Amino acid sequence: MTYLHSINQPRDAALAVDQVIRSRRTRKVLGHLHAPAHIPHGFREQVEEAVRIAGWAPFHYPANPIHQQDGLDSCVPWRFYALGQAECLTLAHCLLEDEDGCVDASSTIIRMLAAAGSVVLATWLPEPDNSRKAQQMDEEHLAAAAAAVQNLLLAGEARGIQTYWSSGGVLASSECFDLCNIPLAQKLLGAIFMFPPQTDSNMDNMDVHEGKLRNRRGTPDSWRTWVSLDKKQEQAA
Template sequence: MNLESLQSTIAARHTLKVLADPEQPWDLPAPEVRTQVAELLEAASCAPFHYPADKSHRTEPLSSPVPWRFHALDGAHCRQLLARLKAEQIESGNIAKMLAAADAVVVVTWLPDPQDPPLEIQQYAATQRNMEHIAGASAATQNLLLLATAAGWNSYWSSGGVFRTEQVYQWTGIDPREVLLGAVFLFPEDTQSVPTKAGANRDSKGPAEAWSRWVEVEG
């Protein structure tokens, strides 16, 4: 493993929203992009997790014990979702603009332990196991962002917006028991001179001594 190369990829990862005109969606990416995204998802799954997902979540075809699920939309289905939102007159803000430009979107969910009685959609119990599930799903998402950077995509980890609604869950076939962690947008390197917006917090972390320290244990 090349440590310098990995450090460079981590440092190069950045947030970039590509805001195309929803009335003029971009041309669809080449067919091989779908295969490339599938390869990224496979590699991103090499993330640590502590507890397996509850058996109630592990049904075919999504039967893995990992506590997350990746629901991928290729460019054509990004545009189809955009058209559906417009047809239903659902306000989606910048999500619509990004769907008009994206090569793909990966909707990331995590799998909370079931509760009795069941909680409402997008609700979950504040337990250690659920915290561990979120941590595992977040690690897989960061893997995906780094892989996308290495492959040459601009990316944006959205908190979800309209993807969090029951209606979009239904359209995309996501089990309502799954909780949205975010929607990862993958954009081509060439942003075609449309408006873009970088992440607001990238340069706010400060020096290492502002968020880390060496521990000295007294004897």
């Protein structure tokens, strides 16, 4: 490796990461159950790669042992339940058949299940008690799980997958947890929709919406400041 290489390589890596972060954006793709999306060959494998890399998120506390069971016995404070296209469609039909259900074929969640190549239901794992310590741990469990979800969005973006982090709506219901075999002791952090790249051929009958707050965040100067302790230093002198 040349000297120039050793200088440029980290810079290239930084630029590549920056570009992925910058180009990630919410894309809600709405299809129709009677005409599910065409999902390209290999899409599931791409999602699996993104899921696996997302797991390199930081976490502070191990999950409580009550959550470390049924094969999903990691100490990380999140769980990912990945559905392929067939499972997304089946789930949509099950939710529609539910007599007490609050969705119909025109509901956004149902239309997105029709357009998705995959949905990852990301949960976080609360402490079983309500002590002050447990509350602090829960905040950090949730933060760690959110870091894993952001990793998933970025890993998806880097693979050309269009993503959308939804609070979940009906996907957070006990009925959906039951259908997907998710323990009720877990909490849904987000339903992460994974849509194939948009091409003319797979966008027939699809509507695409962007995140409403995308352009409302302001410049970094409106949410970041460099802290100065000069006055404190003078007082201390």
